[in-house]
Amino acid sequence: MLTNILKSNRPAVIFLLIISAIALWLHSFIDPMGIKIPSDNLYIPLNNFMMHYFEVNSLLSVLFVFALVLIQAFLMIQFNKKYILINYRTYLPAFFYILISASFVHLQRINPVIIGGLFIFVSMDFIFNIYRKEYALNKVYLAGFFIAVASLFWAPFMVYILILFISLLILRPFIGREWIVGILGYLTPFLFVFIYYFVFFDQHLESVIDSYKQSLHLIKSFYSLHFSYYIFYCFLAFVIIIASYTIAVNYQKKKIRTRKYFEIYWWLFFISATLFIFFKNVSYEIIYIISIPVAYLLTDYFYTIKKSWFLNLILVMFIGAIVYIQITAH
Numbered sequence: 001m002l003t004n005i006l007k008s009n010r011p012a013v014i015f016l017l018i019i020s021a022i023a024l025w026l027h028s029f030i031d032p033m034g035i036k037i038p039s040d041n042l043y044i045p046l047n048n049f050m051m052h053y054f055e056v057n058s059l060l061s062v063l064f065v066f067a068l069v070l071i072q073a074f075l076m077i078q079f080n081k082k083y084i085l086i087n088y089r090t091y092l093p094a095f096f097y098i099l100i101s102a103s104f105v106h107l108q109r110i111n112p113v114i115i116g117g118l119f120i121f122v123s124m125d126f127i128f129n130i131y132r133k134e135y136a137l138n139k140v141y142l143a144g145f146f147i148a149v150a151s152l153f154w155a156p157f158m159v160y161i162l163i164l165f166i167s168l169l170i171l172r173p174f175i176g177r178e179w180i181v182g183i184l185g186y187l188t189p190f191l192f193v194f195i196y197y198f199v200f201f202d203q204h205l206e207s208v209i210d211s212y213k214q215s216l217h218l219i220k221s222f223y224s225l226h227f228s229y230y231i232f233y234c235f236l237a238f239v240i241i242i243a244s245y246t247i248a249v250n251y252q253k254k255k256i257r258t259r260k261y262f263e264i265y266w267w268l269f270f271i272s273a274t275l276f277i278f279f280k281n282v283s284y285e286i287i288y289i290i291s292i293p294v295a296y297l298l299t300d301y302f303y304t305i306k307k308s309w310f311l312n313l314i315l316v317m318f319i320g321a322i323v324y325i326q327i328t329a330h
Contacts, residue, residue, distance in 0.1 A: 003302065003311040006095055013091045017073070017098060024102035025066050027326065028109075032057040035106040038281035039154055042211040043204065045193055046152040047112040054110045061110035068114050069288075073097045075121050076295060083128050085261055086299050096295035101288050103232055103322055113285045116153035119146045120160065120289065127164060127264065131171045131257060140168070140178045144185030152189060155215035156275050156282050161186050166267050170260050217280040228328045232321040239314060240294060243301035250304060262300075265293035 006013060022029075039047060054061040073094035080086050080093055102108065126143040130136040143164050151157035164182050172178065197205040251259060272290045275282040302311055 002315050003308055006092055006315075007088070007090055007302065009089045009091070017091060017094055018070070020095070021066070021070060021073075021098045021102065024098065024322065024326070025062070025108055027105065028062045029059065029066075032059060032062050032109065033106065035109075037107070037111060037283050037285050039112050039285075042155065042214060042281065043207040044112065044153065044155050044211055044215075045197075045208060046149075047115075047154065050110065050112070050115060050153070057109065062108060065108065065110055065114050068118065069098065069101055072114075072117060072121060072288075072292075076292065079121075079125070079128075080296075080299075083257075083261055084255075085258060085265075085296055086303060087258075088303055090299060090303070092299040092302060093295045096298045097291050099318060099322060100236065100291040100294060103236075103325060104229070104284050104287050105325060107285050107287065111285050111288075112154035113288045116150035116157050117288050117292075119150035119153075120157065122146045123150070123160075123164070124264075124268075127167045127171075128261060130167075131260065136172065137178060137181045140164070140182045141185035143167075144182040145188055148186045148189040152193065155212050156279060156286075158212070158215070159271060159275060160268075162271060163264065163268060167264050170263050215279070215281050218278050226325075226328060228321070228325045232325055235317060235321055236294075239301075239318075240297065243297050246301055246304055247297065262296070265296055269293040 005016070054064065076093040076097055077091060081089060086093070123143045123146040126139040126146070130139050130143075133139070144161065147157060147160050147164060150160070161182075164186070165179070168174075168178060168182070193208070194205070197208060247262070254262070269290060272286055272293075276284075276286050276290075305311060
């Protein structure tokens with residue numbers, strides 16, 4: 001029954017999504033207690049600008065990030081309507097995104113990943129738009145441009161330029177001009193920032209450059225989590241594996257365009273997971289990006305599998321695991 005409600009396209013589901021999001025963030029509204037993340041110690045231009053106006057553990061910062069999560073959740077619904085990633089009009093991608101991104105309670109704070117993630121959304125929109133377009137130079141330029149803007153909030157987003165190049169290989173025949181234009185779009189924001197600091201804040205330019213270098217360091221260490229997190233993420237990994245197997249089995253049945261879009265999202269997941277595993281200054285905040293491809297994957301799985309009792313069981317276990325986090329991990 002729960003699955004059928006969430007899979008429906010009724011407006012009441014929007015109300016249910018918002019109520020669910022508020023419930024998952026309620027403790028942070030009452031008692032903000034965000035943990036420090038590696039980017040707090042780096043001098044990244046737009047992140048420093050934002051942190052100047054927001055205190056990490058304040059109600060205002062929590063409300064701001066909560067609003068961004070809801071915006072990105074509903075952007076995922078619009079993406080599905082526009083590009084038909086799932087052959088149904090559904091709110092499930094938003095539900096899974098809200099659920100997974102809210103799972104790490106202590107990251108319900110102002111952070112550069114959720115802000116930069118908005119620009120990644122914009123970039124992905126331009127990337128998806130180049131499929132079977134006769135002229136795509138402007139969209140390729142803007143895709144590279146907004147990836148660079150995202151990295152002005154969170155430096156590891158620099159690596160996501162690989163998404164643009166991989167997408168060009170997947171969606172387009174090789175056209176050298178498009179690759180050059182993508183690089184130019186990517187370099188433009190960095191050029192403006194370099195000139196700005198060189199002219200007005202020369203004393204900080206070296207700190208900015210060093211911070212970007214540090215963001216690419218590969219020495220990695222992990223800190224232990226509460227047991228409830230391991231339960232949730234192990235169960236999530238299990239569902240991702242069986243959903244990936246299901247989509248692989250049914251891959252040839254999908255439209256060519258849909259297959260290509262899912263390939264791009266697979267690379268988004270792979271690059272994000274690689275950053276988390278190997279990069280020193282990439283921590284659990286990357287859950288806000290990993291949640292995007294995972295949400296679409298799980299939605300596709302829920303529409304592929306017809307056993308309602310099994311899907312309801314998965315949802316109940318998901319919700320139960322995250323409620324356990326809410327109760328114990330504070």
